[in-house]
Amino acid sequence: MPYTPSGFFCDRLIRERERRDGEGSLNKPLRFNSQDFGVLRQECLGGKTLFEDESFPATVESLGFKELGHKSNKVKNIVWKRPKEICENPQFIVGGASRTDICQGDLGDCWLLAAIACLTLNEKLLYRVVPQEQSFSEGYGGIFHFQFWRYGDWVDVVIDDRIPTFNNQLVFTKSAERNEFWSALLEKAYAKLHGSYEALKGGNTTEAMEDFTGGVTEFYEMKEAPKELYKIMKKALERGSLMGCSIDSLVPARFETRTVTGLVKGHAYSVTAVEECKPSQHKEAKVRLVRLRNPWGQVEWNGPWSDNSKEWATLSKSEKEKLQHQSAEDGEFWMSFEDFKKNYTKIEICNLTPDALEDDKIHKWTVSVNEGRWVRGCSAGGCRNYPDTFWTNPQYRLRLLEEDDDPEDNEVGCTFVVALMQKNRRKERKMGANLFTIGFAIYEVPKEMHGNKQHMQKDFFLFSSSKARCKSYINLREVTQRFRLTPGEYVIVPSTYEPHQEGEFILRVFSEKRNTSEEIENRIEADHPVPAPASAGEESEEDQQFRTIFQEIAGEDMEITANELKNVLNRVITKRESEIDKDLNTEGFSLESCRSMIALMDVSFMDGTGRLNLQEFRHLWNKIKQWQGIFKHYNADQSGSINSYEMRNAVNDAVMCLVSRSGFRLNNQLYDIITMRYANENMNIDFDSFISCLVRLEAMFRAFQAFDQDGDGTIRLSVLEWLQLTMYA
Known part of the structure; x- marks a missing residue:
């Protein structure tokens, strides 16, 4: 297989x-x-x-x-x-x-x-x-x-x-x-x-x-609308986008009530066209118009540019034909863009994805889609208010490659829309699920790190401010916002507001020009380990102590079983803890952990003896001492455990210092698995679980490399080999 x-x-x-x-x-x-x-x-x-x-x-x-x-x-x-x-x-x-x-x-x-x-x-x-x-x-x-x-x-x-x-x-x-x-x-x-x-x-x-189009929606409050809103609306309609608007009503009883202007509060309208015309008396400027439709099919705007208003008399016949002007009570009407902004409070634009329409004449957005998940204790780090965990959130590298064709105010840049959508919350309502409060931040990647797909670490976010971010964290299914940034490389960090909230999401990036976005997913790889050479110098006092203990337990054959290894390690580490390390709070290694350690040191893997000699034990002990030092570093509060969010760094430190010219890297899915497997209900990992995790990781990597003879990262195992490997490790 x-x-x-x-x-x-x-x-x-x-x-x-x-x-x-x-x-x-x-x-x-x-x-x-x-x-x-x-x-x-x-x-x-x-x-x-x-x-x-x-x-x-x-x-x-x-x-x-x-x-x-x-x-x-x-x-x-x-x-x-x-x-x-x-x-x-x-x-x-x-x-x-x-x-x-x-x-x-x-x-x-x-x-x-x-x-x-x-x-x-x-x-x-x-x-x-x-x-x-x-x-x-x-x-x-x-x-x-x-x-x-x-x-x-x-x-x-x-x-x-x-x-x-x-x-x-x-x-x-x-x-x-x-x-x-x-x-x-x-x-x-x-x-x-x-x-x-x-x-x-x-x-x-x-x-x-x-859900009907696969599009992405932008919301604009008229009082905070960007100065280029007219241009945004025009481009959206050219792309086949769906567009609606409404007038908010602060009093629920007044929902869907007609105003003196003929507009209805608390009611949804469709925007069906955005055009410019040039009335004869306006020699110096064109007038911007918006065409709207009341879904009722009746009840229309009665102000300037309404069906029978005097403004239409100022237009030529050709201008009227271009605008398809009709005087009919059909729910559709024109109004000036300025009146539109004054009377409506909100506009929603559902931009279509490139696959939404197949008509070549319609301009389309470029879109990239990424799936992700927040996992409690591993990648559900919360917002920037939680600096110790924020960096563990999923990260997505965004490359803006081309500038807009027609920049506003001669400002160069790439226009794009980021949309973060949480999944399945409506379907899970019957189980008590509610929408999370979600949002995202965008950081510029330093030029020296371009092309480097490694997960950005905690220090980067501590000392870097965001280049852009969503307007606010909010409990909607989707949070979207439009940005313009110079071409380059950025990292998008989507998150829930609070840490530890577990769920799935998709992150989409729509742009007018070409862009790419992908999850920063470390490649799973391992260099072939080179065992550290044994020291030729004199034995230290500690070496002499565990040699004595080893000889005492091993007997004449000078080899120890898993049960004997458990006795040796627990005697040595108890003595070491009592003298030096009083903050591990360990109850000792389990028999199962010791069996995994023997599998790790057994160079023949499945054909080995199931025992360790003194040389193998010494090598194992050196590993454990190094792991113990790393654990202490991340156990800063001396609680006897490390936070599962810090496990990512602890694992990275541990595996890189064990062997010369080697190490291995994991991806986010594996960190999720490690958390689920080794963390307790409080999302903490104690010393014994930490050592067990590292032993198993290294053993599995070594076993994989033994089978991967051609080094292409893929192996083929029979059912027997698969069972032998997994059962022994």
């Missing part, structure tokens, strides 16, 4: 392999819950049965876990029905999908429905999420499917068409047309993706917009 030293997290390897095979792309989405729509539909048609989805059954568990759970009165009278049981002549889509197909039911998921309404404005995007050629007539088998972007991959979600009803009316999302069901089924598929309908309660419209 092939084996490489980096192959520890099988799920990550599987994901990487799937990406190499094209899995997770638009053209080859992942099958959610391993369900193949085509195969399942064919089985239903062949057997003349209607599909029943066992992975999202028509039960209370699919409704929810608290307000829609078993103890809730709300679910008692809910009946799951298929559309053909609800009405005559059900249709998937009637007369094209539009905003009127989306009416909210008894579920607080208006954020999702607003995003669906926005999606209907872009037919190409809509029919990627809602595959066409689905119906209740030809090829009907009670099965439908929808596609969503989910943490870097596109997934195909299969559902049956049983929908919750009460008195034969849909409980949740419905269409204005009683016999139209695409929006209700889309909502069900999205609920399945997150575990239940109740999991959809409460959210942000941009969350769903991203």
Whole structure:
């Protein structure tokens, strides 16, 4: 069986392999819950049965876990029905999908429905999420499917068409047309993706917009909007981005209430165009305009540049045609950019990834995607307020390679957007999970360190200030921000605000020009160890002491077993501790640790004797003394243990000083494993565990090198060899 030293997290390897095979792309989405729509539909048609989805059954568990759970009165009278049981002549889509197909039911998921309404404005995007050629007539088998972007991959979600009803009316999302069901089924598929309908309660419209497009959202408060906001909006629309805006209402009772200007507070609008025109009386300057759309399809702005305002009379016929001006109560209207900034409080731009649209005429963002995780006790270091652990967070090297084509104010630089998204928190709500407060900081890498992919150490962050950072740490699914920095090399450090919070995330970098970003992941490697030469000088007093003890225990053959090694070490180290090192608080080495030590020193590995002679013991003792000194260095508080976050440095120091011209380096996944294996519940590692970890590490590396005859970093083992190696070490 092939084996490489980096192959520890099988799920990550599987994901990487799937990406190499094209899995997770638009053209080859992942099958959610391993369900193949085509195969399942064919089985239903062949057997003349209607599909029943066992992975999202028509039960209370699919409704929810608290307000829609078993103890809730709300679910008692809910009946799951298929559309053909609800009405005559059900249709998937009637007369094209539009905003009127989306009416909210008894579920607080208006954020999702607003995003669906926005999606209907872009037919190409809509029919990627809602595959066409689905119906209740030809090829009907009670099965439908929808596609969503989910943490870097596109997934195909299969559902049956049983929908919750009460008195034969849909409980949740419905269409204005009683016999139209695409929006209700889309909502069900999205609920399945997150575990239940109740999991959809409460959210942000941009969350769903991203799940429909694979895009990334930027938020701008109008009072703090950048001076180049107009240009940002124009570029976003040229790239096919989705854009919305709203007017905040501080009084909940006034949500969705019309103002004297015709605008509605607490309501989402779509931005559909950004243009410039030149009225005849404005000889010196052009007027910037914004076109918006009210999803209601009515109720419009009645100020300057509204449908019937006098400003339109100042434009030529060609200018009006360019702007597609119409006087109709259709919910769409123009207003000046200045009025737009005065009246609206927030704008959201969902920038599309390069794969979102295939039209070559649409400019696209370059994007790089990185997956990561914060592991308690190892790589969950918290924010910069925690300098002792901040440096242990995952780190990502960003290389900005090309400047923008049209820099503002003649300032050179690379424009890019960083998006940090935490994963699976909505799905894990039923287990009590909430969103973490997350953020990130960006540091410039010194030129002498360019190309060096080593993890940046604690001192770098103690003596370097961030070059840029997110505006604030916040408990949203995703934190995003736009930056402009000069070309060069940077390191991005994503983190939770508090340390010790464990979770998964993806970090995406969108740029107008080419960039690369990758996790700073130390390569797992080891130089071939060269044993330190034995000293030819006189024996020290300590050497004489343990020689005497060794002879006393070993007997005539001058070799010791694991049990005898345990006695020797514990007698020597107890004596040494009592005289010199009073802060180890060790209870002595276990028999299992001593067996690992013999395996380490056994040069023949699996064909060895299982014993140590005096020379081997002396070499082992020298190692332990050096490890003991390193442990003491990191045990600064004399507690008898070291913090698991410092284990990374302690391991690095230990393995580099054992042998001449050699050492080995680990990556972040291995540090995670070490923490899980050797740290206690308080994320501390005592002396015995520290020694056991180092012994096992070196033994496994030496064994690997013995099999890696050609030095290519890959070995092939039979099952017997694999079991012998792992059982002996």
